[in-house]
Amino acid sequence: MRRRFLLAAVLGLVAAGPAQAQDAHQTAHPATPQVGGQAPGYYRLFVGRFEVTALLDGTHPFPSDKVAVGASVDEVTGALKAAFLPLRYEGMINAFLVNMDRRLVLIDAGAGNLYGTEGGGLKRAIIAAGYTPEDVDDVFITHLHEDHAGGLVLDGKPLFANAVVHVARKEAAFWLDSRNQASVNDLLKPFFPAVQKVVAPYQKADRLALFDEGAALLPGLTPIAAPGHTPGHSVYLLQDAGQSMLFWGDTVHIAPVQFPHPEVSIRYDWNVPIAVASRRMLLDRAAAGGWLVAGAHISFPGIGHIRAEGKGRYEWLPVNYTLNRDHP
Numbered sequence: 001m002r003r004r005f006l007l008a009a010v011l012g013l014v015a016a017g018p019a020q021a022q023d024a025h026q027t028a029h030p031a032t033p034q035v036g037g038q039a040p041g042y043y044r045l046f047v048g049r050f051e052v053t054a055l056l057d058g059t060h061p062f063p064s065d066k067v068a069v070g071a072s073v074d075e076v077t078g079a080l081k082a083a084f085l086p087l088r089y090e091g092m093i094n095a096f097l098v099n100m101d102r103r104l105v106l107i108d109a110g111a112g113n114l115y116g117t118e119g120g121g122l123k124r125a126i127i128a129a130g131y132t133p134e135d136v137d138d139v140f141i142t143h144l145h146e147d148h149a150g151g152l153v154l155d156g157k158p159l160f161a162n163a164v165v166h167v168a169r170k171e172a173a174f175w176l177d178s179r180n181q182a183s184v185n186d187l188l189k190p191f192f193p194a195v196q197k198v199v200a201p202y203q204k205a206d207r208l209a210l211f212d213e214g215a216a217l218l219p220g221l222t223p224i225a226a227p228g229h230t231p232g233h234s235v236y237l238l239q240d241a242g243q244s245m246l247f248w249g250d251t252v253h254i255a256p257v258q259f260p261h262p263e264v265s266i267r268y269d270w271n272v273p274i275a276v277a278s279r280r281m282l283l284d285r286a287a288a289g290g291w292l293v294a295g296a297h298i299s300f301p302g303i304g305h306i307r308a309e310g311k312g313r314y315e316w317l318p319v320n321y322t323l324n325r326d327h328p
């Protein structure tokens, strides 16, 4: 009601009040319209000498009530309400660029066109951050889901003209073989043709590289197998000068629910018990190590620390904003 009144007032539809009150609010120019939108989605910080840029591909209303496994709709609603969030709060699609001196590395590629208009902002964010997609030397994919690999192709063209795309061998073997489609739930079946299509041009150009568990990727960047969400879901640990950042892909989707209750999973998980075990393992290691964590689906920039609260519960502590390079 109040909003409607204010809008009417802006449009001049409400009868003017006493002359004195009206004068007090008059300006020399017409009312400035609201602009809307946000700043380009990038955020920068350093891990040792490595420059990390968080990139926002897009946001979309996340159907947490429909996809949570191991928590009732009431429990999910309650946890979100306590966090001042509606049930269909905006989910993030984050990706991360790491400038490692000699190589420009992208970790995950966003959704590209595969999420309709809700993704596809990655290219804009890369350019706003001072780089171009052609600058990227390596793309490391945490897993071959649409919102992590979809952005390898944008508007029908491979976006990263000079990059090698790295995927865990187990992950590629699963999603690039359509015979496995029969083994997954209906939510996951469309992922097979979608990801095969975006990976194909890189495969054809001999720019798809498969790595084995525990492989040495680049000095300072180590993969950790964290299966469950997908068979070959892999996370990446960046380390330099005593600092560590874990790029953990889809370890947490619904932050207000899964940090205090890591046993809650989502229907997009390939194997729920294995996903829960991997989540607990990563939460434990990140909390114990004091590591920074970079999450694909945590509120932008999706970077923070984990605090162990005891009894298998955890808390998410977002990073403090800084304009200074040497911020710890």
Ligand SMILES: [Zn+2]
Binding pocket: 145, 147, 148, 250, 296, 297
């Ligand atoms: Zn995801």
